[in-house]
Amino acid sequence: MNNSSDFESCQPRPQPMSIPVLMCLVSFIGFILNVFSLWVFCCRLPSWSAGTVLQFNLALSDILATPVTPLMAVYFAMGNDWSFGKVLCTVMVAFLSAQFYGSTIFLTLISFHRYKVVAHFNKSSRMKDKSFIKKLCAGVWLFLLAHLLVYGFATPSTKVGKITQCYSFSQRSQKNSFFIISCVLVSVGFLLPLSISATCYICVKNALARLNNITPKSLKVKFKSQRMIQMCLIIFGICFLPMNVIRTTAVVVLKFYRVQCHVSDHLQTAYYASWVIAGLNCCLDPLLYCFGSQTFRDAVPSFRVKTAEPQPSDTEMTPNHILTT
Template sequence: MDSKMNSAEFSSNTTSGDISVVCPMKPQHISISVLICLTFLVGLLLNVFSLWVFTCKTPEWTSNTVFQVHLAVSDVIICPMGPFMAVYYHTANWPFGKALCQLKIALMTFHIYSSILFLTLISIHRYVVVVCYNQDSYMNRKNFVQKLCFGVWLLVLVKGTVLAMILDTSTVNNHTLCLSIHQDQYTNSYFIANFSVLIPGLLLAFTVSVICYSLLVRSMSRLDTSHDSGQAIKKKSCKMVTVCLAIFVVCFTPMNVVCSVGLVVKKFFPSNCSLLLKLETAYYVSWILAGANCCLDPIIYCFSCQKFTKTFRISLRRIGLRLKIAQDESS
């Protein structure tokens, strides 16, 4: 009886004297899948609308607009993967094949790290424009900014492509897995990539953003607020600081922290299945928070572009008017 219970909890394979413990697959609660779908759906709608405003309603782009357009693109590319991720998390099985698994890995990498880099560049740009007030700065030149954005995409493209080529689907306990903590053959690859590239990148980007926004807030405290224009600039800048730092802290930090802890436990304490399963659930929940950055980024556009805010309000009024007309006609 004891041996049957142990085999139900986990299976052990011995190769060259090493014991590899495979914890049982645990489908996640349906609420996680529903929230992931809703988060990415709202994010898709908001960012498609944002791109429409930038491309159709903003005839003249500034260097800041260029950063925001690329940030919106980085949000859009991950949203279609929401339903696939929802199915996978709920069933603990990836039925979509190797190609879609590699596409998922690539798009997740593109989204997370391009978003982090573009938010960091927006922080630097805001610092240069408001604090340094240097119109001749390279950060105010659209050609330079476009080349900078191209460099970001090239960097994340290489990173995402390499990860997608290294990692693959695998079958564990009759479950097909894709980018899972239960894939023992990739534990070392996950561990090295996480602590040598991903975490340092996040910490560096967050540190740069905090420094830029700290200097920005200090500069705003000296601003003359006796006039309405000074009060408006200070209020808008402080709100933008709050949103950007909130995205870093709430959206990106939990996922990276949980992922790092999970990899440490998997590498050094692989037999602790109970803790690993809890960390796996926490990681999936953290993806809801990570996806929420797609919904929060458009708030930044509102604070930094009056044209965007005006178009957004007009569009909402038109939608409300159309809904009202439809209701009157149906009644």
């Protein structure tokens, strides 16, 4: 009785169709929400602050995977047999990954920006300089482009038996590439951004606790400031934690242990399901704009509230108006 059949002999099995259906649904809802957000940024805001530039780029990164999501659905529907060639496999995997990790980078930059604005409201900072933020975002997109090339070409589609697989743990010949890429992504793409965002949250909380002569407005600012970074941390935890934990576990198990075929099947299904959860970030990020930015709410007619005084810019923040933009 062979209870430890080598993963080499395992043939890919079809995945539940509920996964691509949910993936397409989440992607479609996120696409609508982010297109609406981009419309608000481009057509409803007369001027942009440094924070607005970061939020715009986050919304842009959230729609990266929308064009390639249907390919994944067709891939599942055809019994996990990839028939679109190596180039489209590379494009699909690269764009899905760029969406996930582009979001983590821009969420981290938003958290760090809010920290600088709140904790150092009376000091100059390049994080408050819109021109610098534009250059920073351009650098992020160049990094994501390099990520696209490395990630995509390091994990091409390959034949497993008579079936062509695209980014599947059944591709045993690519186990070393999967392992290396996973280690880089979980450390640089998840743990580092999460640590920075968590540190920003703690620093903002401590900075606001030290404010003297707290007025009702200051108290409101305290809650709004903490809420924005807290929402970034919640998105990290809900959307990106499961995917990184499951993928890291899977590549370690598949690289260092002999596993039964049903174990590899369960790992693959769990990983694909985590993509659906990770995709929820494109639906949650617009909430960040609505509930974390007074400027964004004022630009949307249904959220608009008339105020008696103008809202200051990021470079004119006072303790009472730290998070109005």
